[in-house]
Every structure is written in C-alpha cells, then in structure tokens.
Amino acid sequence: MTLEETYAARLKDGTLIPDPAQAAAIKPLEAVRAKLAEGTKRSLFGRAKPAEDPMGAYLWGGVGRGKSMLMDLFHETSPVPSRRVHFHAFMQELHEAMHEARARGTRDALAPFADGVIKEIRVLCFDEMQITDIADAMIVGRLFEKLFAGGVRVVTTSNRPPDDLYLNGLNRTLFLPFIEMVKTRMIVHHLESPRDHRQDRLAGAPVYFVGGGALDELWESLTDGRSEGLTLRVKGRDLRLEDFSSGVARASFKELCGKPLGAGDYLALARAVRVLILTDVPVLDRAHGNEARRFITLIDALYEARVKLIVSAEAEPEALSSGGVFEFARTASRLREMQSADWGA
Numbered sequence: 026m027t028l029e030e031t032y033a034a035r036l037k038d039g040t041l042i043p044d045p046a047q048a049a050a051i052k053p054l055e056a057v058r059a060k061l062a063e064g065t066k067r068s069l070f071g072r073a074k075p076a077e078d079p080m081g082a083y084l085w086g087g088v089g090r091g092k093s094m095l096m097d098l099f100h101e102t103s104p105v106p107s108r109r110v111h112f113h114a115f116m117q118e119l120h121e122a123m124h125e126a127r128a129r130g131t132r133d134a135l136a137p138f139a140d141g142v143i144k145e146i147r148v149l150c151f152d153e154m155q156i157t158d159i160a161d162a163m164i165v166g167r168l169f170e171k172l173f174a175g176g177v178r179v180v181t182t183s184n185r186p187p188d189d190l191y192l193n194g195l196n197r198t199l200f201l202p203f204i205e206m207v208k209t210r211m212i213v214h215h216l217e218s219p220r221d222h223r224q225d226r227l228a229g230a231p232v233y234f235v236g237g238g239a240l241d242e243l244w245e246s247l248t249d250g251r252s253e254g255l256t257l258r259v260k261g262r263d264l265r266l267e268d269f270s271s272g273v274a275r276a277s278f279k280e281l282c283g284k285p286l287g288a289g290d291y292l293a294l295a296r297a298v299r300v301l302i303l304t305d306v307p308v309l310d311r312a313h314g315n316e317a318r319r320f321i322t323l324i325d326a327l328y329e330a331r332v333k334l335i336v337s338a339e340a341e342p343e344a345l346s347s348g349g350v351f352e353f354a355r356t357a358s359r360l361r362e363m364q365s366a367d368w369g370a
Contacts, residue, residue, distance in 0.1 A: 027055055027058070028058055028102055031102050032098060046218030047094075047216065050092075054082055054084070056212060057079055057148075057178055057212065058103065060178070061147060062105075078210060080179065081180050084181070085182070085183045085187075085215055086218065087218075091218070093272065096182050099180055103147075105146075105148060108146045109150040110151065110253075111151075111153060111255055112151045113155070113255060113257060113297050114255055114256060116161050117263075118138075119138055119168065122134075122138040126138070135164060136171070139172060142175075142177060143177055148180065151180070152181075152271060152272075153182060155184070156191040156194070157194070159194060159195050162191045162200045165203055166203035169203065187204050190203075190207075232336065232364055233360070233364050234337040240275075244268070244273075244302055247300060251270045252270050254266060254268070254269055255297060257290070259293045264286065266294075272297075272298055272300065273298065273300040273302070274297075274302070276301070278307065278316075278320070281294075281319070288326065291326035299332060299333060300334075301327060303334060304337045305337060305338075306338035307339050308340050310346075317346065324356050325356075325359070334360075334363045336360070342358075343357045
C-alpha cells in the first residue's frame with residue numbers, strides 16, 4: 026500500500042482524525058517511499074549506482090502535529106529494510122561505537138559504524154532531531170554524507186526548521202554545510218497545522234494528581250502503549266529512561282531526584298522530551314534536602330523548556346515542602362502555572 030492508501034485506511038477505521046496538514050505532509054514522504062520501491066539501480070558493469078535524490082525527507086513543525094505518527098506510517102510501509110529510532114538514542118550508539126573504534130586504533134572511527142548501518146538497512150527514520158551538543162554537530166554531517174553515499178535514505182522529524190538547528194552553537198559555521206546538505210538533498214516540509222493532537226488527548230484531563238491518579242491511562246493514550254526507551258549521555262554518564270516514546274517520557278521521583286543528578290542531566294532531559302509523566306513525588310522535609318534541591322532544579326529545567334508536566338504527588342504543590350524548610354515558593358508557583366491547559370511548547 027502507498028502511504029496515501031494507508032493513511033486513508035486509518036481515517037476510515039477511526040484510528041486517525043482528518044487533518045489537511047497531515048494529508049499534505051504525506052506527499053513528500055510518499056515521494057521517498059516510491060524511490061525506495063524502485064529498488065537499487067545497477068550500472069552496465071553490475072555495480073550499484075549512487076542513490077538519487079531525494080535522499081530523504083525532513084518533516085518539521087510544532088509539538089503534537091503528528092510528525093512522529095506520519096514517520097511511523099512511513100516506517101511501517103517501507104518496501105526495504107528500515108529502522109526507526111529516536112535521534113538522541115542513535116547518536117548515543119554512534120558515540121559509543123566511535124569510542125570503541127578509537128580504542129582499537131581505527132583511523133576513521135565513524136566509518137565502521139556507518140558501514141554497519143549501510144549493510145543492514147536502506148532507510149533510517151530519526152524521530153525528534155535536535156542538535157544541541159557540539160560533539161553531535163561535528164559528526165552528523167559526515168554521518169549523513171556516508172549514509173547518502175551508501176544509498177541509505179533518511180527520514181527525520183524535528184521541531185525546528187533546518188536553518189534553526191544548532192542555533193547559536195559553538196563553532197556553528199562548521200555546521201552550516203550540513204544544513205545546506207539537508208536543504209538540497211532532502212525534501213524539507215513544514216507540517217503547519219493549527220491543531221495540537223497531543224493537547225487534544227490531554228484536553229480536559231487533569232495533569233496534577235494528589236494521592237495517585239490515572240497515569241497509566243494517560244501514558245497509554247499518549248504513546249499507544251509503546252516504549253522504546255532513551256539513553257542520554259551527559260558529561261560521560263548515562264541517564265536512562267526506560268519509559269519513552271516519541272517525545273513522551275515517564276519516570277518516578279526516585280529515578281530522577283533520588284540519584285546524584287545535576288542541572289546538566291535535567292537540561293538534557295528537558296531538551297529530549299516534550300511531555301514528562303513524573304510519579305510518586307513525596308512531601309519533602311528537612312531529611313530530604315538533596316532530593317528537594319534536585320526536584321527544584323528539575324522543575325526549573327522543565328519550566329524553561331516549556332515541557333508538559335503530568336505529576337502524581339502526596340500533596341498539592343504548596344504543601345510539598347513541609348515546614349517551609351526549602352526555598353520552594355517559586356517551584357510551587359511554577360507547578361501551578363504548568364497545570365494550565367495551554368502549557369507546553
């Protein structure tokens with residue numbers, strides 16, 4: 026089935042809600058799928074010819090517009106071996122593989138990893154491309170060059186247009202050729218819909234629960250019960266989220282605030298997720314000073330990034346700090362503000 030046929034079938038059975046902007050975004054994805062369906066062309070000497078344009082699609086737009094859903098449809102209907110992975114998780118794999126290659130004395134540490142991808146798949150689907158780390162910025166261009174040269178097409182989603190990737194980053198001029206590559210070798214499409222389907226799923230639903238709540242149901246609704254996990258590499262350490270799918274994460278207070286994490290960890294988390302379901306937040310007394318400070322830092326990071334926060338806690342925000350031991354007034358105020366229906370980038 027073509028993507029248009031698959032999309033129409035999902036509309037007919039009620040799985041999807043009609044959205045003209047999503048229907049328009051199907052066309053560039055189908056152009057890439059059709060190229061893949063043509064198969065690899067051969068020269069007169071039997072060698073594979075270099076892959077032709079378009080080498081992929083770059084689908085960008087606001088949160089909740091359906092980018093990940095459309096990419097999943099593309100992945101499902103791919104006529105060739107395809108891999109779907111969150112961008113941060115893939116870059117983590119790449120950095121680890123390059124570290125191992127350097128330890129073996131490999132001259133070009135990127136090459137073995139890229140060659141392995143080229144042997145295994147013909148299309149790579151990246152969800153939520155964001156370039157915020159200089160290490161990623163310095164190698165992603167070479168990675169795409171190698172993949173394209175090996176005939177691997179790339180489909181990616183992002184909240185930003187290509188020109189805004191790694192904006193204000195260190196040595197950004199070195200990154201500009203990659204932006205040009207994206208704009209010339211891939212189909213760039215803006216999914217410009219006024220409708221936030223993720224907010225629709227949360228419409229009318231509370232996002233702050235005292236003494237428990239229907240968080241499992243919310244998780245199922247936002248992720249369709251799927252979890253791929255996510256590992257964030259922060260200053261040489263791994264921050265692992267077992268429950269993660271398409272920008273939605275779920276973690277307990279103990280997992281995020283009961284461990285020796287710092288501002289860098291929470292900033293990386295805030296960049297990687299658009300919705301966080303945070304469970305089992307206790308009342309914080311004098312004996313939990315470290316946990317309280319981490320919680321304050323976590324909320325600050327989520328607030329500044331306008332992450333949608335869903336919480337289950339033992340008490341209302343103003344009562345989470347017993348006896349006023351901590352500088353908690355700002356955190357309580359932010360927790361209240363983040364409950365508003367229009368909160369979230």
